[in-house]
Amino acid sequence: MPKKEFNYPKHLGERIRSARLNLGLNQEQLADEVGLPRPAISQIESGKRAIDSMELVAFSKALREPLSFFLEPLYEEGEEEPVKVLYRSDDISERDKSTVDDFLVLAKDYTMLEKLLGLNLSQPLPSWGTEIKTKWDAIVDGQKTAEALRGVLNLGLAPVKELDKVLESAGIKVVMRAIPDSKVWGFSLSSKALGHCIFANTYCVRERQNFTLAHELGHLVMDRNHSATVLTAKEAQQLNDDLKVLIEIRANSFAAAFLMPEAAIEHALAKLGMSRRTTEQLTTVTIEYLRNHFGVSYDAMLWRLINLKWISKQDRQKFVFQLEEEKGETASSSPKESLPERYRNLAFKAYQSAKISIGKLAELLRIDVYEARKLVKEFRIQQIPA
Amino acid sequence: MSIAFPSDDIIISDANVLINFLDSGHFELLIKLFQGKLHITDTVRAEIKQHNSELDKAIEEGKVKVHKVPIEQVAHLAKSFENFQAGEASCFVLAKEKGWRIGTDDGAAKVFIRKELGMHYIFTTFDVLLKAVRLGIIKKTEVESVVDEMEKKANFFYGEEDYKKFSSELKKS
Numbered sequence: 001m002p003k004k005e006f007n008y009p010k011h012l013g014e015r016i017r018s019a020r021l022n023l024g025l026n027q028e029q030l031a032d033e034v035g036l037p038r039p040a041i042s043q044i045e046s047g048k049r050a051i052d053s054m055e056l057v058a059f060s061k062a063l064r065e066p067l068s069f070f071l072e073p074l075y076e077e078g079e080e081e082p083v084k085v086l087y088r089s090d091d092i093s094e095r096d097k098s099t100v101d102d103f104l105v106l107a108k109d110y111t112m113l114e115k116l117l118g119l120n121l122s123q124p125l126p127s128w129g130t131e132i133k134t135k136w137d138a139i140v141d142g143q144k145t146a147e148a149l150r151g152v153l154n155l156g157l158a159p160v161k162e163l164d165k166v167l168e169s170a171g172i173k174v175v176m177r178a179i180p181d182s183k184v185w186g187f188s189l190s191s192k193a194l195g196h197c198i199f200a201n202t203y204c205v206r207e208r209q210n211f212t213l214a215h216e217l218g219h220l221v222m223d224r225n226h227s228a229t230v231l232t233a234k235e236a237q238q239l240n241d242d243l244k245v246l247i248e249i250r251a252n253s254f255a256a257a258f259l260m261p262e263a264a265i266e267h268a269l270a271k272l273g274m275s276r277r278t279t280e281q282l283t284t285v286t287i288e289y290l291r292n293h294f295g296v297s298y299d300a301m302l303w304r305l306i307n308l309k310w311i312s313k314q315d316r317q318k319f320v321f322q323l324e325e326e327k328g329e330t331a332s333s334s335p336k337e338s339l340p341e342r343y344r345n346l347a348f349k350a351y352q353s354a355k356i357s358i359g360k361l362a363e364l365l366r367i368d369v370y371e372a373r374k375l376v377k378e379f380r381i382q383q384i385p386a
Numbered sequence: 387m388s389i390a391f392p393s394d395d396i397i398i399s400d401a402n403v404l405i406n407f408l409d410s411g412h413f414e415l416l417i418k419l420f421q422g423k424l425h426i427t428d429t430v431r432a433e434i435k436q437h438n439s440e441l442d443k444a445i446e447e448g449k450v451k452v453h454k455v456p457i458e459q460v461a462h463l464a465k466s467f468e469n470f471q472a473g474e475a476s477c478f479v480l481a482k483e484k485g486w487r488i489g490t491d492d493g494a495a496k497v498f499i500r501k502e503l504g505m506h507y508i509f510t511t512f513d514v515l516l517k518a519v520r521l522g523i524i525k526k527t528e529v530e531s532v533v534d535e536m537e538k539k540a541n542f543f544y545g546e547e548d549y550k551k552f553s554s555e556l557k558k559s
Contacts, residue, residue, distance in 0.1 A: 053428050351494075356470070369471075382545045
């Protein structure tokens with residue numbers, strides 16, 4: 001049977017639309033950026049108008065995606081299952097899919113850099129999850145695993161306010177981008193080709209981002225044959241009502257114990273002169289202090305104290321008014337504000353050792369060659385072939 | 387075994403060599419030196435387009451020739467040359483096909499060209515300046531200020547060893 005002809009206009013149109021949505025641009029804005037009339041963008045996106053190489057480079061620059069984003073399939077045959085799971089999730093909307101596209105290309109570039117530099121970090125985390133049958137199993141397993149992993153990562157009892165950096169240094173690919181007006185807080189992916197990858201929506205408050213990262217970290221470490229999971233506001237709501245599956249309860253238990261170890265809470269409260277015998281002294285001020293100390297949301301801190309029996313579920317009411325204030329909070333980062341720090345470092349290292357060109361460096365950093373030249377000069381990076 | 391040498395006077399340039407001359411205000415030097423035998427691909431042109439209209443003028447006047455790279459080939463290049471940007475890769479392919487030198491200062495490109503085509507295919511910004519001095523297009527005494535302007539205006543950043551070699555060649559010429 002003859003091989004099916006690859007339909008470039010259609011494929012390119014879909015990619016361009018996806019990248020445009022990810023940046024939050026309308027067709028008019030994109031038309032201005034690339035110097036084409038608005039109807040042309042509409043025709044290109046629907047695959048009715050072909051584009052030439054020069055226009056493609058213009059789209060690549062305007063949409064801050066490498067050429068490979070537009071030209072290559074996002075995943076290879078045989079590696080597609082985790083990606084399919086992600087795309088098929090009911091929690092991923094059309095708008096969110098464009099973020100997933102962007103995330104996948106970045107993860108691919110990240111993996112390429114690791115391979116180029118001889119770093120074998122495809123599966124950096126241990127696999128520790130045990131079989132769970134009850135809610136209690138899930139909670140205990142989550143807590144035990146969190147303690148063990150803190151030990152492996154040498155975190156002691158110190159608060160982990162910037163978990164993304166800790167995970168990055170452990171070899172996990174962490175992508176933090178804003179998806180405004182999305183119910184998705186984050187998602188994770190485990191694949192043979194891409195390794196462990198976590199995405200967190202930076203449109204949520206920083207504390208929520210940290211909890212999302214820890215929750216997805218829990219999935220990566222404990223779920224057997226983990227492929228892809230999505231954490232949304234809806235799920236978290238259901239969890240509070242104990243309606244979610246055990247595996248999600250376990251990931252939440254892990255996240256809570258990882259970010260707020262029991263011994264660390266006791267230690268922090270002891271510094272305030274409090275113990276389990278004086279729990280009646282706990283006030284909203286104390287909880288605010290603890291949540292700042294551990295870098296978590298007020299709500300997460302409250303639930304952790306309830307689960308550790310420092311306060312009762314009934315007591316929750318008297319602390320709960322604080323939550324109203326949190327509802328309006330959003331972070332301020334733009335969709336493409338930053339690339340992972342480790343990724344940037346690997347890109348510069350690959351450039352320095354002459355494993356990639358300046359043009360490729362520009363592509364990987366999602367900038368044009370002019371900006372790349374400026375950075376190379378500013379950082380005084382001389383290329384020395386290995 | 388015979389070594390294939392590239393054509394001496396034709397160059398296919400990547401974006402960086404072009405930027406050095408365009409942004410420093412010395413593009414005319416490059417034009418004079420190659421006299422219509424300066425080639426680029428349309429992907430390289432697109433890199434420059436938004437920043438410089440001088441290149442468009444030179445193309446219109448036939449002083450720079452642009453080679454179209456079909457989308458399908460760009461896709462192929464992006465996949466086959468994952469360490470390079472498609473514009474750079476398209477230069478390698480054309481150079482090999484036509485037997486032209488490649489204008490590049492990039493370390494990764496030099497490693498690749500040396501291995502795949504041979505060191506004679508590499509033509510750097512410093513090589514351009516040396517050739518321009520030898521042909522009397524610029525004076526030896528002017529070269530330092532040209533390099534200085536490339537550094538300041540075009541963010542030209544070069545290796546110390548390359549500069550030493552260039553200075554020594556310049557003295558001899």
